[in-house]
Amino acid sequence: MECQECHKRPATIHLTQVIHGKKMQINVCEECAKLKGYFTYPEEAYTLHNLLTGLFNFDSPKMESGTNNTPIQHRNDLQCPTCELTFSQFKRSGKFGCATCYDAFSSQLDPILRRVHSGNTKHAGKIPKRKGGNLHLKKQMEDYRNQLKTLIEEEAFEQAAKVRDQIKALDAQIREEEAGDDK
Amino acid sequence: MTLKDFMNEAISPWMRENGPDSDIVLSSRIRLARNFADAVFPTVATEEELEEIKAFFKSSYDQQSFDDYQDLEFISIQDLSTIERRVLVEKHLISPLLAKNTQAGATLISSNEQVSVMVNEEDHIRIQLYYPGLQLAKALKKAFAFDDWLETKVNYAFDETKGYLTSCPTNVGTGMRASVMMHLPALALTKQLNRMIPAINQLGLVVRGIYGEGSEALGNLFQISNQITLGKSEEDIISDLQGVVQQLIEHERHARERLMQQSPTKLADRIYRSLGVLEYSRIMESKEAANCLSDVRLGIDLDMIKNISCTILHELMVLTQPGFLQHYAQKALTANERDVLRATLIRERLQLEK
Ligand SMILES: [Zn+2]
Ligand SMILES: [Zn+2]
Numbered sequence: 299m300e301c302q303e304c305h306k307r308p309a310t311i312h313l314t315q316v317i318h319g320k321k322m323q324i325n326v327c328e329e330c331a332k333l334k335g336y337f338t339y340p341e342e343a344y345t346l347h348n349l350l351t352g353l354f355n356f357d358s359p360k361m362e363s364g365t366n367n368t369p370i371q372h373r374n375d376l377q378c379p380t381c382e383l384t385f386s387q388f389k390r391s392g393k394f395g396c397a398t399c400y401d402a403f404s405s406q407l408d409p410i411l412r413r414v415h416s417g418n419t420k421h422a423g424k425i426p427k428r429k430g431g432n433l434h435l436k437k438q439m440e441d442y443r444n445q446l447k448t449l450i451e452e453e454a455f456e457q458a459a460k461v462r463d464q465i466k467a468l469d470a471q472i473r474e475e476e477a478g479d480d481k
Numbered sequence: 482m483t484l485k486d487f488m489n490e491a492i493s494p495w496m497r498e499n500g501p502d503s504d505i506v507l508s509s510r511i512r513l514a515r516n517f518a519d520a521v522f523p524t525v526a527t528e529e530e531l532e533e534i535k536a537f538f539k540s541s542y543d544q545q546s547f548d549d550y551q552d553l554e555f556i557s558i559q560d561l562s563t564i565e566r567r568v569l570v571e572k573h574l575i576s577p578l579l580a581k582n583t584q585a586g587a588t589l590i591s592s593n594e595q596v597s598v599m600v601n602e603e604d605h606i607r608i609q610l611y612y613p614g615l616q617l618a619k620a621l622k623k624a625f626a627f628d629d630w631l632e633t634k635v636n637y638a639f640d641e642t643k644g645y646l647t648s649c650p651t652n653v654g655t656g657m658r659a660s661v662m663m664h665l666p667a668l669a670l671t672k673q674l675n676r677m678i679p680a681i682n683q684l685g686l687v688v689r690g691i692y693g694e695g696s697e698a699l700g701n702l703f704q705i706s707n708q709i710t711l712g713k714s715e716e717d718i719i720s721d722l723q724g725v726v727q728q729l730i731e732h733e734r735h736a737r738e739r740l741m742q743q744s745p746t747k748l749a750d751r752i753y754r755s756l757g758v759l760e761y762s763r764i765m766e767s768k769e770a771a772n773c774l775s776d777v778r779l780g781i782d783l784d785m786i787k788n789i790s791c792t793i794l795h796e797l798m799v800l801t802q803p804g805f806l807q808h809y810a811q812k813a814l815t816a817n818e819r820d821v822l823r824a825t826l827i828r829e830r831l832q833l834e835k
Contacts, residue, residue, distance in 0.1 A: 381521045393603070395525035397518055397638035397646045400653075407650075411643075411711060414651050416685055418712020421644025423655040426637045427629055 303330035312390040323390075378402040435472050442468065484829050487809050491800050493572060493594035493611070497792055500614015504782045505730050507662040507702070507795050509617045510573075511624040511719075514647045514656035515606040515631075516638040522648045523585070523601045531585030531601045538600050542589050547630045548623070550591035553598075558586035564813070567804025574609070575599055596627055603648045604656075606631070615726060617659055617719040625715075644711065654711030659719050661726050662691060664794065666701040666779045667736035668729070674703070677732070685709040686725055692771060692798060700771035700798050705729070741783065752780035760831055764817075765824040770801050789834050797827060 301309045307327035376385040381395035385403050388394060400407065408419045425437060442465045449458035500506070516522055523531060535557065543555035558566060558579065566580040574594060579586045579602045589598040599607040608628060612620040638646040644654035652658070668674040678688050687708050690698025705726055707718045740748050755776035758769070778794035780786035799805065801823045807814050810822060 381525050383525060391524070392650070393524040393648045394522060394646070394650070396521040397516065397640075400640060400643055400646055410650055411653070415654070415709045415711035418654075418709065420642050420712060421640070421654045422712055422717075423644060423657070423714045424625065424628075426639050426645075427632055428636060 299325055301325065301327040301330055303327070376403055376406065435468060435475070439465065439468050439472065484826070484833065488796065488800065488830070491568075491572070491805055492792075492796050493574075495593055495595045495611055495613055496795055498613045499791075500612060500616050502730055503614035504791070505663055505665070505733050506615040506726065507613070507664060509612045509615055509620045510660045510662070511608075511610050511617070511620045512658040512660075513606075513608040513624055513628055514604040514645065514652045514658075515608070515628070515635070516646060516648070517605050518636045518638040520605065523582075523603060523605060524648045526585075528584055534605055535585055535587045535600060538587060538589065538598075541634050542598075542631075548626060549593065550596045550627065552592045553589045553596075554592070556588050556590065558588070559583045564804055564807045567802075568808050571799055571802040571804045573611075576602060576607075578602055596623075598631070604652070606635070615661060615723070615730075617661065617723050617726075618716075621659070621715055621719055651708070652710050655713075655715050655718065657710055657715050657718065658706055659715075659722050660704050660706035661722065663703050663705060663726065663729060663733075664701055664775065664778060665703055665729065665733050666775050667740055668733050669698070669701045670740070671736050673732065673736060677729070681705070681725055684721060684725060686722060692767075699768060700794065701775045702771075702794075702798065737779070737783065748783075749785060752776050752783075752785055756780065756786060759827050761828070762824045764820045765827065766820055767801060767803075767823065770823055770827060771798060774798060789831070793830070793834075797830060800830070801826060 299309045301307050302324070303326050307329065309325035310328055311331045312323065312325050377383070378395060378399045379402065380398035383395035383399055385406060388399065388403060394400065394403075411419045442461055446458055446461045446465065449455075449461060496508070500509070517534065520526065520530060520534060539555045539557075542553055545553050547553075556569075558575075561569070566575075566583075569575045569588070570577050570580050572594070574590055574597045575586075575588050576599065579588065579599045582601060585601045587600040589600070591597070595612070596608065596610045599609070608624060608631070610620055610624040610627065612623075640646055645656035647653050647656050665674055668677075674688075681688055685708050686705055688703055688705050691702040691704050692699035705722065707722055709718070713721075755773035758765075759773050759777060762769075774794045774797050777786060777789065778791065781789055781791045781793070803814075803819055806819050806822050806826070809826065810818075814822065
């Protein structure tokens with residue numbers, strides 16, 4: 299595929315942009331992408347560059363140029379029911395269209411996430427207050443248990459006893475909430 | 482506009498304060514990416530959908546206050562001139578991407594400019610919070626509190642295993658990018674930094690110049706940030722970052738001491754020459770200005786130059802960017818005109834110190 303701007307160099311960057319409510323596919327070479335300002339934010343450029351050169355290495359660029367410029371619509375291409383983004387489109391742009399995309403593409407996602415996040419696929423951080431339910435409490439419990447372990451290792455028994463009381467109280471709270479949910 | 486008024490406008494109040502290790506660390510930043518659960522991401526949304534989000538932000542948060550962040554001002558990007566947009570980018574309050582997104586882009590900025598929210602950038606919501614010096618843990622705590630406050634009115638896109646869902650898979654999980662802005666003149670001068678970068682990358686952290694393009698870092702200002710957002714808690718991410726930053730601080734201090742011991746005259750010559758250039762030049766390109774400012778800041782830190790405030794580097798780096806120069810002139814300027822105005826502003830700014 300040749301670059302749609304200069305018509306000289308091969309298009310190595312494929313982006314989906316929304317212009318006046320219409321999705322447009324942009325296929326340009328790296329020089330024209332820079333020139334046209336498709337990415338000028340250093341942080342963005344960095345991640346995009348990464349995604350486009352290697353991390354997402356599913357289709358080799360050679361194979362793509364050998365298909366006579368006709369993009370193959372895979373018969374088994376996954377599609378998001380909410381935003382209608384296809385998995386092939388996602389691979390090209392490197393960007394999801396909505397929260398449901400994560401579910402729609404879940405069968406293909408872990409290898410990508412592993413590559414981007416040093417082998418990790420599971421969130422281990424903050425939980426929204428609203429959605430969390432008792433997830434919050436469970437995370438708090440984990441934190442307390444870790445604290446307790448460290449305190450015991452450090453032989454800070456007085457503080458450890460305090461943390462143990464907190465664990466007991468929290469445990470009761472979790473049980474109460476879970477019983478409440480069953481009703 | 483007098484230079485003093487202009488500077489007051491140009492320099493965010495928090496930038497004037499000194500934080501821990503502020504001889505080397507200029508600022509700490511936490512950025513959190515968030516999205517609405519029930520709206521498609523800005524990457525595919527129509528203008529109407531984005532307008533709805535924008536309107537929600539205006540009606541829900543304009544002129545609201547939370548904690549230290551008073552009178553959040555809602556600004557629609559399309560209401561700003563090109564130069565005004567550029568000024569916000571140069572103050573690091575919005576990204577160049579948002580500045581270009583004129584239709585649906587908006588921002589909320591607190592009066593002390595310590596916190597800003599970008600609306601309809603790549604994600605619906607991007608919270609940015611700054612602290613002077615090395616204060617990652619404090620910045621994180623504040624960013625979390627602010628996030629909780631925003632969340633009282635928003636249902637965030639979140640998945641139990643994948644965490645906060647973002648447009649780009651590089652942000653999913655915590656949605657957090659923590660970064661530290663460092664002035665590393667001695668490590669750059671002795672060419673040690675380039676050798677350290679691969680090892681830093683191995684730890685899932687990225688080093689890049691803040692000003693300038695490619696590998697060249699104007700003013701020896703570098704940003705160190707986390708790359709991984711999934712599989713580690715925010716606290717662990719910042720403690721890893723903090724560890725590397727502390728090592729870099731030690732190396733930089735050591736390299737400065739060595740320079741002072743091994744070639745004190747050469748170093749002093751370089752620093753005073755740069756001061757002379759800043760004080761007397763009539764035409765100055767941004768690269769020359771950045772290098773001289775970096776030298777002078779080093780001179781201040783090494784106690785060679787007295788009576789000049791140490792915030793001068795940060796201040797003048799921002800103040801002499803193209804957007805700010807044109808904002809000061811109140812008109813568009815050619816590159817040559819900018820170089821003349823840059824030299825003038827720097828001279829006048831140094832006069833203020835006397
Ligand atoms: Zn081209
Ligand atoms: Zn979707």
